[in-house]
Amino acid sequence: MEFFQSVLFCEALCVILSTLVVFLFSFFILRILGKRRLSRLTYLDLLLVIILGAASGNAMIYRDDVSSLIYSIAAITVIGIFVKVLDEITQKYKWINAWLIGDVRLVIYNGEIVKSALKKESINEEELLALLRGKGFDSPKNVERAYLEIDGELSVIAKEEETPPIKK
Structure with missing residues (x-):
């Protein structure tokens, strides 16, 4: 033992x-x-x-x-x-x-989803809308431009008449 x-x-x-x-x-x-x-x-x-x-x-x-x-x-x-x-x-x-790493891609322009960009990034509209809601926007209509960054994060620029979301 x-x-x-x-x-x-x-x-x-x-x-x-x-x-x-x-x-x-x-x-x-x-x-x-x-x-x-x-x-x-x-x-x-x-x-x-x-x-x-x-x-x-x-x-x-x-x-x-x-x-x-x-x-x-x-x-x-x-x-x-x-x-x-x-x-x-x-x-x-x-x-x-x-x-190798990827590039930033414009996925929303002037309130409209750029479907060709979604196809290139292999994401669907539901996934994009979920990312958008995570940023405090309930609709792409409130967005001037949104970019899918190389790390998968979504950067959003609100339309001028819209105020950016306030985090509570």
């Missing part, structure tokens, strides 16, 4: 140490990538979260030997470098940014 307790203790200690190493290293990489990653997620940011989770999860849980920890740290490093390079490229070339 004592043998199992010592084996379980050693395995638990290895999992704890691997988890701490991967957490601290991932934290370091995310700090290098910058605060922009903390704001609303784009597709690229969401993909980064998923891949980092997969790479770090393996090292924290599966403890075959030290190589799994080294492989995870290598994967996290490569991901971090790739995302940093991609950020630099998308800052320099706006067309690449628009292609």
Whole structure:
């Protein structure tokens, strides 16, 4: 019985140490990538979260030997470098940014829903109206322009005769 307790203790200690190493290293990489990653997620940011989770999860849980920890740290490093390079490229070339990250799209103009924009963004009118209600507008007729931002948020400009909604 004592043998199992010592084996379980050693395995638990290895999992704890691997988890701490991967957490601290991932934290370091995310700090290098910058605060922009903390704001609303784009597709690229969401993909980064998923891949980092997969790479770090393996090292924290599966403890075959030290190589799994080294492989995870290598994967996290490569991901971090790739995302940093991609950020630099998308800052320099706006067309690449628009292609990879997306672009702001006008979805309501002068009180009318721009249906072609909804089709390009793969959302329907009900989803747009729900976003609009979330901004305090009960109808597109009260809206001069509304933009679907790259993070999925809706920016609304009220018609001049309308007063912006007051949050209670």
